[in-house]
Amino acid sequence: MNPLAALTLTVLLTLSACGQKGALFLPTEPAAAQRAxxxxxxxxxxxxQAPAPVSAASAPASSASSPATTP
Known part of the structure; x- marks a missing residue:
């Protein structure tokens, strides 16, 4: 089989097999709140766990923030 024909057939089958009918929407009913x-x-x-925010006092100072003076 021609590679282009195989690719075209694969794309058409993939697009036609999604199964979603109608418009997409975000459910708002109470039962939807319990779904994953x-x-x-x-x-x-x-x-x-969300990472803890880093405060300015505990963050290490970068070398770009203060120029180094060399003699």
């Missing part, structure tokens, strides 16, 4: 999000579906397990 896409990230939770892709990474099952406990939710990841």
């Amino acid at each position: 999000t896409l990230i939770q579906t892709l990474r099952p397990g406990p939710p990841a």
